[in-house]
Amino acid sequence: MLKLILAQGMLGLNNGVFYAMLSLGLAVIFGLLNVVNFAHGALYMSGAFLALILYSYLGVWIGLDDFHVNFWFALILVPSMVGGLGMIIERTLLKWLYRFDPIYSLLLTFGITLILQGLFINFFSASGTPYPGQPESLKGVVNLGFMVFPKYRLFAIVFSIAVCLAVWFVIERTRIGALLRAGTENPDLVKAFGINVPLMVTLTFGFGTALAGLAGVLAAPIYSVSPLMGADLIIIIFAVVVIGGMGSIMGSVVSGFALGLIEGVTKVFYAPAANTVIFFLMVVVLLVRPAGLFGRQT
Amino acid sequence: MNIASSQQAPLLKISDLNAWYGESHVLHGIDLELGEGQLITLLGRNGAGRTTTLRAIMGMVDRRTGSILIHGDEFIDKPAHRIAHLGRIGYCPEERGIFATLNVEENLMLPPTVGEGGMSVAEIYDMFPNLKEVRKRMGTRLSGGEQQMLAIARILRTGARLLLLDEITEGLAPVIVKALSEAILDLKQRGYTIMLVEQNFRFAAPLADRHYVIENGKVIDRIEAGEVEAKMDRLNHYLSV
Numbered sequence: 264m265l266k267l268i269l270a271q272g273m274l275g276l277n278n279g280v281f282y283a284m285l286s287l288g289l290a291v292i293f294g295l296l297n298v299v300n301f302a303h304g305a306l307y308m309s310g311a312f313l314a315l316i317l318y319s320y321l322g323v324w325i326g327l328d329d330f331h332v333n334f335w336f337a338l339i340l341v342p343s344m345v346g347g348l349g350m351i352i353e354r355t356l357l358k359w360l361y362r363f364d365p366i367y368s369l370l371l372t373f374g375i376t377l378i379l380q381g382l383f384i385n386f387f388s389a390s391g392t393p394y395p396g397q398p399e400s401l402k403g404v405v406n407l408g409f410m411v412f413p414k415y416r417l418f419a420i421v422f423s424i425a426v427c428l429a430v431w432f433v434i435e436r437t438r439i440g441a442l443l444r445a446g447t448e449n450p451d452l453v454k455a456f457g458i459n460v461p462l463m464v465t466l467t468f469g470f471g472t473a474l475a476g477l478a479g480v481l482a483a484p485i486y487s488v489s490p491l492m493g494a495d496l497i498i499i500i501f502a503v504v505v506i507g508g509m510g511s512i513m514g515s516v517v518s519g520f521a522l523g524l525i526e527g528v529t530k531v532f533y534a535p536a537a538n539t540v541i542f543f544l545m546v547v548v549l550l551v552r553p554a555g556l557f558g559r560q561t
Numbered sequence: 562m563n564i565a566s567s568q569q570a571p572l573l574k575i576s577d578l579n580a581w582y583g584e585s586h587v588l589h590g591i592d593l594e595l596g597e598g599q600l601i602t603l604l605g606r607n608g609a610g611r612t613t614t615l616r617a618i619m620g621m622v623d624r625r626t627g628s629i630l631i632h633g634d635e636f637i638d639k640p641a642h643r644i645a646h647l648g649r650i651g652y653c654p655e656e657r658g659i660f661a662t663l664n665v666e667e668n669l670m671l672p673p674t675v676g677e678g679g680m681s682v683a684e685i686y687d688m689f690p691n692l693k694e695v696r697k698r699m700g701t702r703l704s705g706g707e708q709q710m711l712a713i714a715r716i717l718r719t720g721a722r723l724l725l726l727d728e729i730t731e732g733l734a735p736v737i738v739k740a741l742s743e744a745i746l747d748l749k750q751r752g753y754t755i756m757l758v759e760q761n762f763r764f765a766a767p768l769a770d771r772h773y774v775i776e777n778g779k780v781i782d783r784i785e786a787g788e789v790e791a792k793m794d795r796l797n798h799y800l801s802v
């Protein structure tokens with residue numbers, strides 16, 4: 264029984280990786296921009312597709328059938344591309360909406376979601392495509408004592424914990440992070456001190472979306488790459504963000520991993536509840552601590 | 562430009578400054594000037610437009626027109642994030658603007674350098690010894706006096722030469738007000754140029770070279786330091802509620 268719980272816990276943690284990385288990006292963006300980026304799921308999906316395209320299609324398109332951009336390159340390249348796309352979206356579309364009610368930017372990013380999904384459905388069909396580029400070194404399994412666990416999934420867990428810790432460190436312990444925190448509290452004053460806040464906003468949006476792209480690459484070898492993979496996830500991510508506390512960095516990471524774990528363990532006891540337990544917890548948290556577990560209560 | 566006249570020109574010269582928050586027209590043609598090394602005050606009742614005058618200089622209003630010359634350069638069209646750098650200005654807002662998610666040291670180091678010759682951290686802790694003791698504490702966990710000292714200290718680090726200080730004595734105990742008054746005097750002796758928004762006339766009077774009285778977004782009187790005694794009745798009338 265304990266083994267079963269641990270095993271499901273590990274699988275749940277594996278989902279938690281994606282909850283944590285995506286809600287972290289959402290939290291960073293919401294903190295500074297006050298924008299609920301509905302397109303986050305679609306950008307995650309785009310990240311997975313870009314990894315797939317770089318591996319399976321690019322070579323064919325340019326006439327070099329043996330050319331594959333491998334997983335490790337994709338891990339660097341794709342987040343830059345998705346982050347770049349994010350920055351273009353911010354510069355050309357989002358920035359005009361800051362003056363208005365946040366509902367407008369939410370609707371805009373919802374529209375972007377539909378466009379991205381439509382594009383990928385059009386070119387790749389709605390059903391999933393497996394990503395064949397999983398590195399050789401991460402194939403196979405490791406024995407954890409209580410279960411055998413795919414090497415790659417273990418890598419994904421360790422890697423994303425490292426990424427989350429690194430982001431936390433930058434935000435809480437460096438000057439760039441101090442500027443970001445100050446800008447989140449009082450952007451006008453930070454601007455008056457002489458910081459180019461509009462540029463900071465663009466870079467922050469780019470960074471948050473790059474995290475979504477990174478999560479997409481990490482997900483590609485695990486889940487099949489499909490245009491709706493982000494749509495399924497974004498609703499859960501929103502619940503994670505609400506539970507952690509809107510805009511709280513720590514909250515989004517901790518509740519991302521924790522909720523993945525809880526979801527997994529719930530499967531052991533009552534499998535049908537696994538999909539709803541997160542939303543049940545969200546309702547409870549909203550009733551008890553409306554600003555979320557880590558949010559500042561006002 | 563005529564070089565002779567630019568050397569004579571005041572450090573800051575504001576003419577016909579108008580400012581808006583959204584649709585609401587708050588400043589209706591402010592005129593004032595401030596010579597290098599001088600200290601002026603903006604006096605007036607609550608809601609007169611003194612804070613807005615400082616915010617308009619810093620580009621923190623929705624719209625502004627008129628002219629703001631600093632060392633002869635026009636600032637009215639400059640983007641907000643360039644103003645502190647180009648004008649070597651340090652701004653201390655009325656609500657103090659201490660960041661709650663930053664500790665004292667991070668708050669102190671936050672504003673970027675805008676010129677050479679800023680005070681070193683050691684000099685700042687010399688001037689405000691209390692801050693050194695609490696330097697690892699988060700911004701929210703400071704007393705009002707500590708917050709005010711921090712808000713002033715962090716703009717002294719940047720090398721700013723023109724300081725805009727908004728109601729720095731508001732809500733503080735007399736002993737802290739006294740410490741602040743000594744600090745301002747010290748800054749004046751170090752050659753800083755200072756614009757002070759004040760309610761506390763007894764605090765401001767001995768420090769200032771000139772007073773501007775503001776009402777409904779306009780300057781309604783200008784009183785030199787030497788005329789204060791003769792015009793005390795008028796001042797009391799302006800400032801009475």
Ligand SMILES: Nc1ncnc2c1ncn2[C@@H]1O[C@H](COP(=O)(O)OP(=O)(O)O)[C@@H](O)[C@H]1O
Binds near residue numbers: 582611613
């Ligand atoms: N953010 C704002 N939006 C709209 N009106 C404002 C805002 N801030 C101040 N005002 C209005 O502008 C006027 C001047 O305010 P202010 O400059 O703060 O006065 P003072 O500092 O002299 O007390 C007041 O009528 C005030 O209600």
Ligand SMILES: [Mg+2]
Binds near residue numbers: 608611612613655728
């Ligand atoms: Mg005021």
